Amino acid sequence: MNAKQSTLIGKLSLLVVAMFAFGYALVPLYDVFCDITGINGKTAAEPVSAEEAIVDTSREITIEFIARPNQQMPWIFKPEVRRMTVHPGEIHVMNYLAENPTIRSIVGQAVPSVSPGRAALFFHKIECFCFTQQYLAGGKDMLMPLQFYVDPALPAQYSTITLSYTLYDVTAQWQPDEHDNASEFGE
Amino acid sequence: MSTVTTADHHDEHHDHKPTGIKRWLFTTNHKDIGSMYLIFALVMFFIGGAMAMVIRLELFQPGLQFVDPQFFNQMTTVHGLIMVFGAVMPAFTGLANWMIPMMIGAPDMALPRMNNWSFWILPFAFLILLITLFMPGGGPDFGWTFYAPLSTTYSNDTTALFVFSVHIMGISSIMGAINVIVTIVNMRAPGMTWMKMPLFVWTWLITAFLLIMVMPVLAGVVTMVLTDKYFATSFFDAAGGGDPVLFQHIFWFFGHPEVYIMILPAFGIVSAIVPTFARKKLFGYASMVYATASIAILSFLVWAHHMFTTGMPVFATLFFMYTTMLIAVPTGVKVFNWVATMWRGAMTFEVPMMFALAFIVLFTIGGLSGVMLAITPADFQYHDTYFVVAHFHYVLVSGAVFSIVAAAYYWLPKWTGHMYDEKLGQLHFWCSLISVNLLFFPMHFVGLAGMPRRIPDYALQFADFNAFISVGGFLFGLSQLIFVWVIIKCARGGEKATAQVWEGAEGLEWEVPSPAPYHTFGTPPQIK
Ligand code: HEM
Numbered sequence A: 001m002n003a004k005q006s007t008l009i010g011k012l013s014l015l016v017v018a019m020f021a022f023g024y025a026l027v028p029l030y031d032v033f034c035d036i037t038g039i040n041g042k043t044a045a046e047p048v049s050a051e052e053a054i055v056d057t058s059r060e061i062t063i064e065f066i067a068r069p070n071q072q073m074p075w076i077f078k079p080e081v082r083r084m085t086v087h088p089g090e091i092h093v094m095n096y097l098a099e100n101p102t103i104r105s106i107v108g109q110a111v112p113s114v115s116p117g118r119a120a121l122f123f124h125k126i127e128c129f130c131f132t133q134q135y136l137a138g139g140k141d142m143l144m145p146l147q148f149y150v151d152p153a154l155p156a157q158y159s160t161i162t163l164s165y166t167l168y169d170v171t172a173q174w175q176p177d178e179h180d181n182a183s184e185f186g187e
Numbered sequence B: 001m002s003t004v005t006t007a008d009h010h011d012e013h014h015d016h017k018p019t020g021i022k023r024w025l026f027t028t029n030h031k032d033i034g035s036m037y038l039i040f041a042l043v044m045f046f047i048g049g050a051m052a053m054v055i056r057l058e059l060f061q062p063g064l065q066f067v068d069p070q071f072f073n074q075m076t077t078v079h080g081l082i083m084v085f086g087a088v089m090p091a092f093t094g095l096a097n098w099m100i101p102m103m104i105g106a107p108d109m110a111l112p113r114m115n116n117w118s119f120w121i122l123p124f125a126f127l128i129l130l131i132t133l134f135m136p137g138g139g140p141d142f143g144w145t146f147y148a149p150l151s152t153t154y155s156n157d158t159t160a161l162f163v164f165s166v167h168i169m170g171i172s173s174i175m176g177a178i179n180v181i182v183t184i185v186n187m188r189a190p191g192m193t194w195m196k197m198p199l200f201v202w203t204w205l206i207t208a209f210l211l212i213m214v215m216p217v218l219a220g221v222v223t224m225v226l227t228d229k230y231f232a233t234s235f236f237d238a239a240g241g242g243d244p245v246l247f248q249h250i251f252w253f254f255g256h257p258e259v260y261i262m263i264l265p266a267f268g269i270v271s272a273i274v275p276t277f278a279r280k281k282l283f284g285y286a287s288m289v290y291a292t293a294s295i296a297i298l299s300f301l302v303w304a305h306h307m308f309t310t311g312m313p314v315f316a317t318l319f320f321m322y323t324t325m326l327i328a329v330p331t332g333v334k335v336f337n338w339v340a341t342m343w344r345g346a347m348t349f350e351v352p353m354m355f356a357l358a359f360i361v362l363f364t365i366g367g368l369s370g371v372m373l374a375i376t377p378a379d380f381q382y383h384d385t386y387f388v389v390a391h392f393h394y395v396l397v398s399g400a401v402f403s404i405v406a407a408a409y410y411w412l413p414k415w416t417g418h419m420y421d422e423k424l425g426q427l428h429f430w431c432s433l434i435s436v437n438l439l440f441f442p443m444h445f446v447g448l449a450g451m452p453r454r455i456p457d458y459a460l461q462f463a464d465f466n467a468f469i470s471v472g473g474f475l476f477g478l479s480q481l482i483f484v485w486v487i488i489k490c491a492r493g494g495e496k497a498t499a500q501v502w503e504g505a506e507g508l509e510w511e512v513p514s515p516a517p518y519h520t521f522g523t524p525p526q527i528k
């Protein structure tokens, strides 16, 4: 095996390793891409501060609320109202009702998605139950608040925004930390 | 160059090739390894084919008759995996092993020991995959595309073995691809310049690069499935911050170049056969090379045409629709060149030519249904129906598989030293041609009428078509037994083949005697 041959083999092997890494790099790249473009309907995973936005009373936006427990999630989960009309810039609160009809404690994680996808960049959450995992003892219920406003910069073509939550049972992956609403869980 | 050839020359001197099983276990000879790959592919073709027969048996009538739905799903999944990774890809690798060194005037592959390894790990990969079918819970049942969450949340306990076997298949392909590239780059005989290389060599060189680029991505995505399922990561689990649609992006980033991995070498084969039997030079050699390269590059930019219905934004669907249609252009160049090669040629119609001609026509039908699928709004109707099944079987069975069969007939005399039985070969061809169309053409119609793919039962109105399709399927399966008979007969004896075999054949492989001696081109040939 001559030198020319070994360098070629070396380069090709490097390409193999690089492409394996690229496969993994697609995971963060995908998130970054979706964050920037908002094409996936993903909203920010962190709360925004309630800045004094100028309320634009000339426009009305209909917000539709959809909430759905995932197949394996036994909770009852629904918004207080199905839809509301808001002015861009106005801060609103929407409560979601969660009820655990089983006899065991369950931890839930809600994952939001906004449609049309590109409106996600303009839907701001000041406070949301989806930022943390939610603990609910068997037979109990609770109200989970969402505080939000619509960015006045929302392009004119959007008049309705649908916010959908899917609620997952994450009891198995639950890690108690100070942000959770029940650090006593796991007794 | 000369250092390489003398180094390999030295093998030739202690040429006491061991006999029996040891010869095959330890062989580093490209012809032995090529034969093993080809035989392995043929065996896999029949195992995967048997599964297809189970599928068609169940679908012969509506209702559930023979197998339960879960086993049916295992059959569709393992059938797909075996045909893609066990039959088509190893068959092409086998042809590459046999022919590339002879076509470029090299004594062997550049990395003979690695060559032995890349073959011998393959049977184990498929053994593992097949064994899962007999384990509690059964084999993989989530489709060859193993979409999350089917393969993560909802899959059975043998998924780890599935992942392991895919890893082994990937390693084997990557090693094979490195070997092909190093051989072509470093071992060409003096005077064999890039633009003198036969197209089969060119297409394989480009295929090898595709393999190196995408097989690691496949390895990555199965590993993510593995860790999502067993080690609590959430790459594809929305509850943990992942995204199941991400799976499809990564998978198809591999998957679409993969379909070209299965067709580019076929283009090379057809470009070798058509000029031989038309007794003319290949029309537009350089444009063939550039078309192949542009198909390979474009194949990285079209993956989301498999995902139009996932709710992508409109501009993304438009982008992928246009890039996909763009691929039809270089593909069209190829079809044009083959037809132009035949134009006013002195054609004869031996079996390899018949299969090559059938390839050109039927592959084009598959390409056309592909263009239909690429129209985003239309795909909303076609997606996940039998129309897609018809599309990819036209390009893969009457495309890739027909090209492999054509190659086998074309080079069998070189491999065995005997002519195959032309009458039997023609019988095989006509039976295959008729049955393949009975089998796959009606699938277009049931697909357009709304029959979904990957189901063990269907609505009553599809009954007649499905019975028809199943009969076509059984006939196609039976026809392939003729092929085995032809091969065995040809290996055993028959009319002696000359070195050139075919009157119009040109190229280095036709300058060595038939059967090709165990070692060829120990001293590099002179290329004019
Ligand atoms: C002009 C060329 C081609 C075009 C425009 C094309 C287009 C497409 C499109 C749009 C789909 C997705 C359909 C859907 O799921 O709704 C598809 C599926 C598929 N194509 Fe092609 N294609 C072409 C050539 C090929 C070739 C050459 C092969 C392989 C040799 C191939 C193999 C496949 C396979 C295996 C699938 C189905 C994958 C699955 O879902 O299991 N295609 N094609």
Ligand SMILES: [Cu+2]
Residues within 6 Å of the ligand: B255, B256, B259, B302, B303, B305, B306
């Ligand atoms: Cu594709």
